Amino acid sequence: MADEVRWGIIGTGKIARAFATALKDTPGAVLAAVGSRRMDSALAFGADFALPDRACFGSYEEVANAMDVDIVYIGTPHPMHAENAIMALKGGKAVLCEKPFTMNKREAEQVVALARSKKLFLMEAMWTRYLPAVDEVRRIIASGEIGKPRQVSADFGFTAAVDNDHRLLNPELGGGALLDLGIYPLSIAAYLLGPVASVQAQAEIGATGVDVQTGFVLKHEGGGMSVCSCSIQARTPAELTVSGDLGHVRMNTMFHRAPSISVSLVDGTSRTVPTPYAGNGYAYEAVEAGRCLKEGLLESPRMPLDETLALMGVLDTIREQIGLRYAADAARWADGADI
Missing domain, CATH: 3.30.360.10 (Dihydrodipicolinate Reductase; domain 2)
Known part of the structure:
Protein backbone atom coordinates (compact mmCIF):
# COMPACT_ATOMS: atom_id res chain seq x y z
CA MET A 1 0.00 0.00 0.00
CA ALA A 2 1.17 3.56 -0.71
CA ASP A 3 2.49 5.72 2.12
CA GLU A 4 -0.63 7.87 1.85
CA VAL A 5 -3.79 6.64 3.61
CA ARG A 6 -6.98 8.08 2.15
CA TRP A 7 -9.76 8.45 4.71
CA GLY A 8 -13.48 8.70 4.20
CA ILE A 9 -15.63 9.88 7.09
CA ILE A 10 -19.24 8.83 7.60
CA GLY A 11 -21.10 11.33 9.76
CA THR A 12 -20.61 15.06 10.24
CA GLY A 13 -21.24 15.49 13.97
CA LYS A 14 -18.93 16.53 16.79
CA ILE A 15 -16.87 13.34 16.92
CA ALA A 16 -16.48 13.18 13.14
CA ARG A 17 -15.17 16.74 13.22
CA ALA A 18 -12.76 15.84 16.00
CA PHE A 19 -11.42 12.95 13.95
CA ALA A 20 -11.11 15.07 10.80
CA THR A 21 -9.16 17.63 12.82
CA ALA A 22 -6.87 14.87 14.10
CA LEU A 23 -6.09 13.71 10.58
CA LYS A 24 -4.23 17.01 10.13
CA ASP A 25 -1.81 15.78 12.83
CA THR A 26 -1.51 12.28 11.34
CA PRO A 27 1.49 11.74 9.04
CA GLY A 28 0.44 10.35 5.66
CA ALA A 29 -3.28 10.73 6.32
CA VAL A 30 -5.47 12.42 3.74
CA LEU A 31 -9.13 13.28 4.19
CA ALA A 32 -10.54 12.12 0.85
CA ALA A 33 -14.33 12.08 1.35
CA VAL A 34 -17.15 12.81 3.75
CA GLY A 35 -20.71 11.55 3.71
CA SER A 36 -23.85 12.79 5.44
CA ARG A 37 -27.54 12.06 5.17
CA ARG A 38 -27.89 15.67 3.95
CA MET A 39 -25.83 17.20 1.18
CA ASP A 40 -25.78 20.62 2.82
CA SER A 41 -24.23 19.11 5.95
CA ALA A 42 -21.58 17.29 3.90
CA LEU A 43 -20.73 20.47 1.99
CA ALA A 44 -20.46 22.51 5.19
CA PHE A 45 -18.15 19.87 6.68
CA GLY A 46 -16.08 19.80 3.50
CA ALA A 47 -15.74 23.57 3.49
CA ASP A 48 -14.39 23.51 7.04
CA PHE A 49 -11.77 20.90 6.14
CA ALA A 50 -10.76 22.09 2.65
CA LEU A 51 -12.48 19.23 0.84
CA PRO A 52 -13.62 19.91 -2.73
CA ASP A 53 -17.35 19.68 -3.34
CA ARG A 54 -16.86 16.55 -5.46
CA ALA A 55 -15.59 14.74 -2.33
CA CYS A 56 -18.68 15.62 -0.29
CA PHE A 57 -21.59 13.22 -0.55
CA GLY A 58 -25.22 13.36 0.50
CA SER A 59 -25.27 9.69 1.46
CA TYR A 60 -23.08 7.28 3.39
CA GLU A 61 -23.17 4.72 0.57
CA GLU A 62 -21.27 7.01 -1.78
CA VAL A 63 -18.35 7.15 0.64
CA ALA A 64 -18.39 3.36 0.98
CA ASN A 65 -18.24 3.03 -2.80
CA ALA A 66 -15.77 5.85 -3.53
CA MET A 67 -12.75 4.63 -5.49
CA ASP A 68 -10.27 7.02 -3.84
CA VAL A 69 -11.00 5.95 -0.22
CA ASP A 70 -8.88 3.32 1.55
CA ILE A 71 -10.53 3.30 4.96
CA VAL A 72 -13.81 4.59 6.36
CA TYR A 73 -14.16 6.16 9.80
CA ILE A 74 -17.64 5.67 11.21
CA GLY A 75 -18.72 8.54 13.44
CA THR A 76 -22.49 8.13 13.29
CA PRO A 77 -24.83 7.60 16.30
CA HIS A 78 -24.37 4.32 18.17
CA PRO A 79 -27.32 2.37 16.70
CA MET A 80 -26.03 2.97 13.14
CA HIS A 81 -22.55 1.58 13.67
CA ALA A 82 -23.25 -2.02 12.66
CA GLU A 83 -25.26 -1.05 9.59
CA ASN A 84 -22.68 1.51 8.47
CA ALA A 85 -19.73 -0.82 9.09
CA ILE A 86 -21.36 -3.58 7.06
CA MET A 87 -22.10 -1.11 4.27
CA ALA A 88 -18.46 0.08 4.17
CA LEU A 89 -17.09 -3.47 4.25
CA LYS A 90 -19.41 -4.46 1.41
CA GLY A 91 -17.93 -1.53 -0.49
CA GLY A 92 -14.50 -3.13 -0.06
CA LYS A 93 -13.26 -0.58 2.48
CA ALA A 94 -11.24 -1.02 5.63
CA VAL A 95 -13.13 0.29 8.66
CA LEU A 96 -12.35 2.19 11.85
CA CYS A 97 -15.60 2.13 13.84
CA GLU A 98 -16.23 4.51 16.71
CA LYS A 99 -17.13 3.13 20.12
CA PRO A 100 -19.34 1.51 21.17
CA PHE A 101 -18.41 -0.77 18.30
CA THR A 102 -22.04 -1.85 17.98
CA MET A 103 -25.10 -1.91 20.22
CA ASN A 104 -24.57 -5.51 21.33
CA LYS A 105 -22.36 -8.54 20.81
CA ARG A 106 -24.69 -10.11 18.25
CA GLU A 107 -24.29 -7.11 15.96
CA ALA A 108 -20.53 -7.08 16.56
CA GLU A 109 -20.26 -10.73 15.54
CA GLN A 110 -21.99 -9.92 12.25
CA VAL A 111 -19.56 -7.10 11.48
CA VAL A 112 -16.44 -9.06 12.44
CA ALA A 113 -17.56 -12.12 10.47
CA LEU A 114 -18.01 -10.00 7.35
CA ALA A 115 -14.61 -8.31 7.70
CA ARG A 116 -12.91 -11.67 8.17
CA SER A 117 -14.71 -13.25 5.23
CA LYS A 118 -13.70 -10.35 2.98
CA LYS A 119 -10.19 -10.15 4.47
CA LEU A 120 -10.60 -6.44 5.20
CA PHE A 121 -9.05 -4.46 8.05
CA LEU A 122 -11.44 -3.63 10.91
CA MET A 123 -10.71 -1.87 14.20
CA GLU A 124 -12.67 -0.44 17.10
CA ALA A 125 -11.86 3.25 17.61
CA MET A 126 -11.14 2.89 21.32
CA TRP A 127 -8.75 5.82 21.24
CA THR A 128 -7.38 5.38 24.77
CA ARG A 129 -5.69 2.14 23.67
CA TYR A 130 -3.22 4.06 21.57
CA LEU A 131 -2.20 6.91 23.90
CA THR A 275 3.32 11.85 28.87
CA PRO A 276 2.88 13.45 25.44
CA TYR A 277 -0.57 14.21 24.14
CA ALA A 278 -0.76 15.48 20.57
CA GLY A 279 -3.65 17.56 19.30
CA ASN A 280 -7.03 16.26 20.43
CA GLY A 281 -5.79 12.69 20.92
CA TYR A 282 -7.57 11.05 18.01
CA ALA A 283 -4.46 11.11 15.86
CA TYR A 284 -3.02 8.16 17.76
CA GLU A 285 -5.77 5.79 16.63
CA ALA A 286 -5.49 7.10 13.06
CA VAL A 287 -1.74 6.41 13.16
CA GLU A 288 -2.35 2.87 14.39
CA ALA A 289 -4.97 2.15 11.74
CA GLY A 290 -2.69 3.55 9.05
CA ARG A 291 0.22 1.46 10.30
CA CYS A 292 -1.88 -1.70 10.18
CA LEU A 293 -3.06 -0.96 6.65
CA LYS A 294 0.47 -0.33 5.42
CA GLU A 295 1.69 -3.57 7.01
CA GLY A 296 -1.18 -5.59 5.57
CA LEU A 297 -2.71 -6.42 8.95
CA LEU A 298 -6.42 -7.23 9.19
CA GLU A 299 -6.72 -6.13 12.81
CA SER A 300 -4.75 -4.18 15.38
CA PRO A 301 -2.78 -6.09 18.03
CA ARG A 302 -3.70 -3.27 20.44
CA MET A 303 -7.44 -3.74 19.93
CA PRO A 304 -7.92 -7.29 18.59
CA LEU A 305 -11.35 -8.13 17.22
CA ASP A 306 -11.78 -11.04 19.63
CA GLU A 307 -11.30 -8.61 22.50
CA THR A 308 -13.82 -6.19 21.00
CA LEU A 309 -16.31 -9.10 20.85
CA ALA A 310 -15.54 -10.13 24.43
CA LEU A 311 -16.03 -6.59 25.76
CA MET A 312 -19.31 -6.24 23.86
CA GLY A 313 -20.36 -9.40 25.68
CA VAL A 314 -19.45 -7.83 29.03
CA LEU A 315 -21.50 -4.74 28.14
CA ASP A 316 -24.43 -7.03 27.29
CA THR A 317 -24.12 -8.69 30.70
CA ILE A 318 -23.96 -5.35 32.50
CA ARG A 319 -27.04 -4.15 30.63
CA GLU A 320 -28.89 -7.33 31.51
CA GLN A 321 -28.07 -6.83 35.18
CA ILE A 322 -29.21 -3.21 35.24
CA GLY A 323 -32.23 -3.70 32.99
CA LEU A 324 -31.03 -1.51 30.12
CA ARG A 325 -32.55 -2.48 26.75
CA TYR A 326 -32.36 -0.99 23.28
CA ALA A 327 -34.30 -1.62 20.08
CA ALA A 328 -31.28 -3.41 18.61
CA ASP A 329 -31.59 -6.12 21.23
CA ALA A 330 -34.88 -7.25 19.69
CA ALA A 331 -33.93 -6.65 16.04
CA ARG A 332 -32.84 -9.48 13.79
CA TRP A 333 -30.39 -9.21 10.93
CA ALA A 334 -31.13 -10.84 7.62
CA ASP A 335 -29.83 -14.38 7.20
CA GLY A 336 -26.19 -15.08 6.51
CA ALA A 337 -26.65 -15.04 2.75
CA ASP A 338 -27.28 -11.31 2.93
CA ILE A 339 -23.93 -10.73 4.58
Whole structure:
Protein backbone atom coordinates (compact mmCIF):
# COMPACT_ATOMS: atom_id res chain seq x y z
CA MET A 1 0.00 0.00 0.00
CA ALA A 2 1.17 3.56 -0.71
CA ASP A 3 2.49 5.72 2.12
CA GLU A 4 -0.63 7.87 1.85
CA VAL A 5 -3.79 6.64 3.61
CA ARG A 6 -6.98 8.08 2.15
CA TRP A 7 -9.76 8.45 4.71
CA GLY A 8 -13.48 8.70 4.20
CA ILE A 9 -15.63 9.88 7.09
CA ILE A 10 -19.24 8.83 7.60
CA GLY A 11 -21.10 11.33 9.76
CA THR A 12 -20.61 15.06 10.24
CA GLY A 13 -21.24 15.49 13.97
CA LYS A 14 -18.93 16.53 16.79
CA ILE A 15 -16.87 13.34 16.92
CA ALA A 16 -16.48 13.18 13.14
CA ARG A 17 -15.17 16.74 13.22
CA ALA A 18 -12.76 15.84 16.00
CA PHE A 19 -11.42 12.95 13.95
CA ALA A 20 -11.11 15.07 10.80
CA THR A 21 -9.16 17.63 12.82
CA ALA A 22 -6.87 14.87 14.10
CA LEU A 23 -6.09 13.71 10.58
CA LYS A 24 -4.23 17.01 10.13
CA ASP A 25 -1.81 15.78 12.83
CA THR A 26 -1.51 12.28 11.34
CA PRO A 27 1.49 11.74 9.04
CA GLY A 28 0.44 10.35 5.66
CA ALA A 29 -3.28 10.73 6.32
CA VAL A 30 -5.47 12.42 3.74
CA LEU A 31 -9.13 13.28 4.19
CA ALA A 32 -10.54 12.12 0.85
CA ALA A 33 -14.33 12.08 1.35
CA VAL A 34 -17.15 12.81 3.75
CA GLY A 35 -20.71 11.55 3.71
CA SER A 36 -23.85 12.79 5.44
CA ARG A 37 -27.54 12.06 5.17
CA ARG A 38 -27.89 15.67 3.95
CA MET A 39 -25.83 17.20 1.18
CA ASP A 40 -25.78 20.62 2.82
CA SER A 41 -24.23 19.11 5.95
CA ALA A 42 -21.58 17.29 3.90
CA LEU A 43 -20.73 20.47 1.99
CA ALA A 44 -20.46 22.51 5.19
CA PHE A 45 -18.15 19.87 6.68
CA GLY A 46 -16.08 19.80 3.50
CA ALA A 47 -15.74 23.57 3.49
CA ASP A 48 -14.39 23.51 7.04
CA PHE A 49 -11.77 20.90 6.14
CA ALA A 50 -10.76 22.09 2.65
CA LEU A 51 -12.48 19.23 0.84
CA PRO A 52 -13.62 19.91 -2.73
CA ASP A 53 -17.35 19.68 -3.34
CA ARG A 54 -16.86 16.55 -5.46
CA ALA A 55 -15.59 14.74 -2.33
CA CYS A 56 -18.68 15.62 -0.29
CA PHE A 57 -21.59 13.22 -0.55
CA GLY A 58 -25.22 13.36 0.50
CA SER A 59 -25.27 9.69 1.46
CA TYR A 60 -23.08 7.28 3.39
CA GLU A 61 -23.17 4.72 0.57
CA GLU A 62 -21.27 7.01 -1.78
CA VAL A 63 -18.35 7.15 0.64
CA ALA A 64 -18.39 3.36 0.98
CA ASN A 65 -18.24 3.03 -2.80
CA ALA A 66 -15.77 5.85 -3.53
CA MET A 67 -12.75 4.63 -5.49
CA ASP A 68 -10.27 7.02 -3.84
CA VAL A 69 -11.00 5.95 -0.22
CA ASP A 70 -8.88 3.32 1.55
CA ILE A 71 -10.53 3.30 4.96
CA VAL A 72 -13.81 4.59 6.36
CA TYR A 73 -14.16 6.16 9.80
CA ILE A 74 -17.64 5.67 11.21
CA GLY A 75 -18.72 8.54 13.44
CA THR A 76 -22.49 8.13 13.29
CA PRO A 77 -24.83 7.60 16.30
CA HIS A 78 -24.37 4.32 18.17
CA PRO A 79 -27.32 2.37 16.70
CA MET A 80 -26.03 2.97 13.14
CA HIS A 81 -22.55 1.58 13.67
CA ALA A 82 -23.25 -2.02 12.66
CA GLU A 83 -25.26 -1.05 9.59
CA ASN A 84 -22.68 1.51 8.47
CA ALA A 85 -19.73 -0.82 9.09
CA ILE A 86 -21.36 -3.58 7.06
CA MET A 87 -22.10 -1.11 4.27
CA ALA A 88 -18.46 0.08 4.17
CA LEU A 89 -17.09 -3.47 4.25
CA LYS A 90 -19.41 -4.46 1.41
CA GLY A 91 -17.93 -1.53 -0.49
CA GLY A 92 -14.50 -3.13 -0.06
CA LYS A 93 -13.26 -0.58 2.48
CA ALA A 94 -11.24 -1.02 5.63
CA VAL A 95 -13.13 0.29 8.66
CA LEU A 96 -12.35 2.19 11.85
CA CYS A 97 -15.60 2.13 13.84
CA GLU A 98 -16.23 4.51 16.71
CA LYS A 99 -17.13 3.13 20.12
CA PRO A 100 -19.34 1.51 21.17
CA PHE A 101 -18.41 -0.77 18.30
CA THR A 102 -22.04 -1.85 17.98
CA MET A 103 -25.10 -1.91 20.22
CA ASN A 104 -24.57 -5.51 21.33
CA LYS A 105 -22.36 -8.54 20.81
CA ARG A 106 -24.69 -10.11 18.25
CA GLU A 107 -24.29 -7.11 15.96
CA ALA A 108 -20.53 -7.08 16.56
CA GLU A 109 -20.26 -10.73 15.54
CA GLN A 110 -21.99 -9.92 12.25
CA VAL A 111 -19.56 -7.10 11.48
CA VAL A 112 -16.44 -9.06 12.44
CA ALA A 113 -17.56 -12.12 10.47
CA LEU A 114 -18.01 -10.00 7.35
CA ALA A 115 -14.61 -8.31 7.70
CA ARG A 116 -12.91 -11.67 8.17
CA SER A 117 -14.71 -13.25 5.23
CA LYS A 118 -13.70 -10.35 2.98
CA LYS A 119 -10.19 -10.15 4.47
CA LEU A 120 -10.60 -6.44 5.20
CA PHE A 121 -9.05 -4.46 8.05
CA LEU A 122 -11.44 -3.63 10.91
CA MET A 123 -10.71 -1.87 14.20
CA GLU A 124 -12.67 -0.44 17.10
CA ALA A 125 -11.86 3.25 17.61
CA MET A 126 -11.14 2.89 21.32
CA TRP A 127 -8.75 5.82 21.24
CA THR A 128 -7.38 5.38 24.77
CA ARG A 129 -5.69 2.14 23.67
CA TYR A 130 -3.22 4.06 21.57
CA LEU A 131 -2.20 6.91 23.90
CA PRO A 132 1.44 7.27 25.02
CA ALA A 133 0.29 7.49 28.66
CA VAL A 134 -1.27 4.03 28.41
CA ASP A 135 1.91 2.67 26.82
CA GLU A 136 3.92 4.05 29.76
CA VAL A 137 1.55 2.52 32.33
CA ARG A 138 1.86 -0.88 30.65
CA ARG A 139 5.65 -0.50 30.58
CA ILE A 140 5.74 0.25 34.30
CA ILE A 141 3.49 -2.73 35.07
CA ALA A 142 5.66 -5.02 32.93
CA SER A 143 8.82 -3.79 34.69
CA GLY A 144 7.54 -5.11 38.03
CA GLU A 145 8.05 -1.75 39.72
CA ILE A 146 4.61 -1.78 41.41
CA GLY A 147 4.66 -5.54 41.89
CA LYS A 148 1.95 -7.81 40.59
CA PRO A 149 -1.02 -5.63 39.50
CA ARG A 150 -4.02 -6.60 41.62
CA GLN A 151 -6.55 -3.80 41.23
CA VAL A 152 -7.65 -1.10 38.82
CA SER A 153 -9.96 1.73 39.82
CA ALA A 154 -11.32 4.00 37.11
CA ASP A 155 -14.14 6.51 36.78
CA PHE A 156 -15.47 8.67 33.98
CA GLY A 157 -18.26 11.16 34.55
CA PHE A 158 -19.48 14.60 33.65
CA THR A 159 -22.67 16.58 34.14
CA ALA A 160 -24.80 16.45 31.01
CA ALA A 161 -27.01 19.53 31.01
CA VAL A 162 -29.10 18.40 28.03
CA ASP A 163 -32.76 17.79 27.29
CA ASN A 164 -34.30 14.36 26.91
CA ASP A 165 -34.02 14.38 23.12
CA HIS A 166 -30.25 14.70 23.21
CA ARG A 167 -28.40 11.55 22.18
CA LEU A 168 -26.98 11.10 25.70
CA LEU A 169 -30.48 10.55 27.09
CA ASN A 170 -32.34 9.28 24.03
CA PRO A 171 -32.70 5.47 24.00
CA GLU A 172 -33.35 5.53 20.24
CA LEU A 173 -29.84 6.93 19.79
CA GLY A 174 -28.20 4.48 22.19
CA GLY A 175 -28.12 6.98 25.04
CA GLY A 176 -26.93 6.36 28.58
CA ALA A 177 -23.74 6.58 30.59
CA LEU A 178 -22.59 3.00 30.04
CA LEU A 179 -22.22 2.94 26.26
CA ASP A 180 -20.97 6.52 26.06
CA LEU A 181 -18.60 6.63 29.05
CA GLY A 182 -18.49 3.32 30.93
CA ILE A 183 -16.95 1.60 27.96
CA TYR A 184 -13.71 3.55 28.55
CA PRO A 185 -12.88 2.25 32.04
CA LEU A 186 -14.10 -1.21 31.01
CA SER A 187 -11.83 -1.38 27.99
CA ILE A 188 -8.73 0.00 29.69
CA ALA A 189 -9.21 -2.23 32.75
CA ALA A 190 -9.23 -5.27 30.47
CA TYR A 191 -6.21 -3.91 28.61
CA LEU A 192 -4.25 -3.60 31.87
CA LEU A 193 -5.45 -6.63 33.88
CA GLY A 194 -6.52 -9.03 31.15
CA PRO A 195 -9.78 -10.68 30.03
CA VAL A 196 -12.89 -10.27 32.18
CA ALA A 197 -14.10 -13.44 33.93
CA SER A 198 -17.22 -11.97 35.57
CA VAL A 199 -18.95 -8.69 36.32
CA GLN A 200 -21.44 -7.29 38.84
CA ALA A 201 -23.19 -4.00 38.16
CA GLN A 202 -25.63 -1.51 39.64
CA ALA A 203 -27.17 1.53 37.98
CA GLU A 204 -29.48 4.49 38.34
CA ILE A 205 -31.96 4.60 35.48
CA GLY A 206 -33.21 8.03 34.43
CA ALA A 207 -36.57 9.29 33.24
CA THR A 208 -35.95 8.32 29.60
CA GLY A 209 -35.12 4.71 30.47
CA VAL A 210 -31.35 4.87 30.02
CA ASP A 211 -28.71 4.68 32.74
CA VAL A 212 -27.50 7.99 34.09
CA GLN A 213 -25.01 6.37 36.47
CA THR A 214 -23.55 2.87 36.46
CA GLY A 215 -20.96 1.15 38.61
CA PHE A 216 -19.45 -2.27 37.97
CA VAL A 217 -16.86 -4.57 39.49
CA LEU A 218 -14.84 -6.86 37.24
CA LYS A 219 -12.97 -10.03 38.12
CA HIS A 220 -10.19 -10.80 35.66
CA GLU A 221 -9.23 -14.24 34.43
CA GLY A 222 -5.59 -13.89 35.46
CA GLY A 223 -6.50 -12.62 38.93
CA GLY A 224 -7.19 -9.12 40.13
CA MET A 225 -10.25 -6.89 40.20
CA SER A 226 -11.36 -3.60 38.70
CA VAL A 227 -13.80 -1.14 40.24
CA CYS A 228 -15.30 1.13 37.58
CA SER A 229 -17.99 3.79 37.37
CA CYS A 230 -19.51 6.20 34.89
CA SER A 231 -21.99 9.04 35.18
CA ILE A 232 -23.68 11.74 33.17
CA GLN A 233 -24.90 13.35 36.39
CA ALA A 234 -21.63 13.92 38.24
CA ARG A 235 -18.31 15.52 37.36
CA THR A 236 -15.92 12.83 38.55
CA PRO A 237 -12.09 13.02 38.71
CA ALA A 238 -11.83 10.68 35.69
CA GLU A 239 -8.64 9.15 37.04
CA LEU A 240 -7.31 5.63 36.73
CA THR A 241 -5.08 3.85 39.24
CA VAL A 242 -3.39 0.47 38.91
CA SER A 243 -2.28 -0.94 42.26
CA GLY A 244 0.09 -3.77 43.06
CA ASP A 245 1.73 -5.08 46.21
CA LEU A 246 4.69 -2.68 45.82
CA GLY A 247 2.84 0.51 44.90
CA HIS A 248 0.57 2.09 42.36
CA VAL A 249 0.62 4.08 39.14
CA ARG A 250 -2.01 6.73 38.47
CA MET A 251 -3.09 8.34 35.21
CA ASN A 252 -3.65 11.89 36.39
CA THR A 253 -6.38 14.48 35.78
CA MET A 254 -8.43 12.81 33.02
CA PHE A 255 -7.07 9.36 32.24
CA HIS A 256 -8.27 9.41 28.63
CA ARG A 257 -6.06 12.44 27.97
CA ALA A 258 -3.55 12.22 30.80
CA PRO A 259 -0.73 14.79 30.56
CA SER A 260 1.26 12.80 33.13
CA ILE A 261 1.30 9.69 35.26
CA SER A 262 2.43 9.32 38.88
CA VAL A 263 4.18 6.36 40.47
CA SER A 264 4.09 5.88 44.27
CA LEU A 265 5.87 2.98 45.97
CA VAL A 266 5.65 1.43 49.45
CA ASP A 267 9.19 2.59 50.23
CA GLY A 268 7.91 6.18 50.17
CA THR A 269 9.40 7.17 46.85
CA SER A 270 7.30 8.76 44.13
CA ARG A 271 7.75 10.42 40.79
CA THR A 272 5.72 12.03 38.04
CA VAL A 273 6.30 11.14 34.40
CA PRO A 274 5.15 13.59 31.71
CA THR A 275 3.32 11.85 28.87
CA PRO A 276 2.88 13.45 25.44
CA TYR A 277 -0.57 14.21 24.14
CA ALA A 278 -0.76 15.48 20.57
CA GLY A 279 -3.65 17.56 19.30
CA ASN A 280 -7.03 16.26 20.43
CA GLY A 281 -5.79 12.69 20.92
CA TYR A 282 -7.57 11.05 18.01
CA ALA A 283 -4.46 11.11 15.86
CA TYR A 284 -3.02 8.16 17.76
CA GLU A 285 -5.77 5.79 16.63
CA ALA A 286 -5.49 7.10 13.06
CA VAL A 287 -1.74 6.41 13.16
CA GLU A 288 -2.35 2.87 14.39
CA ALA A 289 -4.97 2.15 11.74
CA GLY A 290 -2.69 3.55 9.05
CA ARG A 291 0.22 1.46 10.30
CA CYS A 292 -1.88 -1.70 10.18
CA LEU A 293 -3.06 -0.96 6.65
CA LYS A 294 0.47 -0.33 5.42
CA GLU A 295 1.69 -3.57 7.01
CA GLY A 296 -1.18 -5.59 5.57
CA LEU A 297 -2.71 -6.42 8.95
CA LEU A 298 -6.42 -7.23 9.19
CA GLU A 299 -6.72 -6.13 12.81
CA SER A 300 -4.75 -4.18 15.38
CA PRO A 301 -2.78 -6.09 18.03
CA ARG A 302 -3.70 -3.27 20.44
CA MET A 303 -7.44 -3.74 19.93
CA PRO A 304 -7.92 -7.29 18.59
CA LEU A 305 -11.35 -8.13 17.22
CA ASP A 306 -11.78 -11.04 19.63
CA GLU A 307 -11.30 -8.61 22.50
CA THR A 308 -13.82 -6.19 21.00
CA LEU A 309 -16.31 -9.10 20.85
CA ALA A 310 -15.54 -10.13 24.43
CA LEU A 311 -16.03 -6.59 25.76
CA MET A 312 -19.31 -6.24 23.86
CA GLY A 313 -20.36 -9.40 25.68
CA VAL A 314 -19.45 -7.83 29.03
CA LEU A 315 -21.50 -4.74 28.14
CA ASP A 316 -24.43 -7.03 27.29
CA THR A 317 -24.12 -8.69 30.70
CA ILE A 318 -23.96 -5.35 32.50
CA ARG A 319 -27.04 -4.15 30.63
CA GLU A 320 -28.89 -7.33 31.51
CA GLN A 321 -28.07 -6.83 35.18
CA ILE A 322 -29.21 -3.21 35.24
CA GLY A 323 -32.23 -3.70 32.99
CA LEU A 324 -31.03 -1.51 30.12
CA ARG A 325 -32.55 -2.48 26.75
CA TYR A 326 -32.36 -0.99 23.28
CA ALA A 327 -34.30 -1.62 20.08
CA ALA A 328 -31.28 -3.41 18.61
CA ASP A 329 -31.59 -6.12 21.23
CA ALA A 330 -34.88 -7.25 19.69
CA ALA A 331 -33.93 -6.65 16.04
CA ARG A 332 -32.84 -9.48 13.79
CA TRP A 333 -30.39 -9.21 10.93
CA ALA A 334 -31.13 -10.84 7.62
CA ASP A 335 -29.83 -14.38 7.20
CA GLY A 336 -26.19 -15.08 6.51
CA ALA A 337 -26.65 -15.04 2.75
CA ASP A 338 -27.28 -11.31 2.93
CA ILE A 339 -23.93 -10.73 4.58
